[in-house]
Amino acid sequence: MTLKPLGVAALALLAERPMHPYEMYQLLLERHEDRMVKVRPxxxxxxVERLHADELVEVTGTEREGNRPERTTYALTEQGRTALRQRVTELLTTPVREYPLFTHALSEAHNLPAHEAVSAFTTYADHLDHEIAELGGLLDAARARGAEETYLLGGDYLLHSTTAQRDWIRTLITRIETKDFTWQPDNP
Structure with a gap:
């Protein structure tokens, strides 16, 4: 069994304390971890149901507040803690070939005339500027709250890799505009 990213995130939350899935979901959003893991309620x-079926988590209780649906609280098992550590180690030590859409779009950008490509790259870089500002603000706020640096590694990496991507794109735009980069002739 290979833990998927959402399973890793759930186990990591339960390593902190027992909780129910709705609380886990809210915490992921509050910590902006939905930038790193695709999460929906x-x-x-x-x-969590799969983790329970695999005996990586266990039910510690159920509660009901008013008219709300019953909430089941889960806790991490020793088997779950081991699986979490093994998967995180695997992810940190073994590069995985990913297939990002933007990289694919770059490989096909030659199908656009240079001025259209520059316009698209500029729009993309502008979006990255906004993302960089937002990520920087989130990290600054977390540091101001006293968050330990080890908990901010993912966000810090995301900020630096996004900044590097934006800088690379802005350099490419300049190279295209100054004719330092030879663009294929416009297709007829």
Whole structure:
């Protein structure tokens, strides 16, 4: 069994303390971890059910508040803690070939006339500027709250890799505009 990213995130939350999936979902959003793991309430509930079926988490209780649906609280098992550590180690030590859409678009950008490509690159870089500002603000706020640096590694990496991507794109735009980069002739 290979833990998917959402399963890893759920186990990591339960390593902190027992909680129910809705609380886990809210915490992921509050910590902005939805930037690193695709999370939806339904998918998180299913991930926790799979973890329970695999005996990586256990039910510690159920509660009901008013008219709300019953909430089941889960805790990490020793088997779950071991699986979490093994998967995180695997992810940190073994590069995985990913297939990002932007890289694919770059490989096909030659199909656009240079001025259209520059316009698209500029729009993309502008979006990255906004993302960089937002990520920087989130990290600054977390540091101001006293968050330990080890908890901010993912966000810090995301900020630096996004900044590097934006800088590379802005350099490419300049190279195209100054004719330092030879663009294929416009297709007829």
């Amino acid at each position: 339904g998918s998180l509930y299913h991930a």
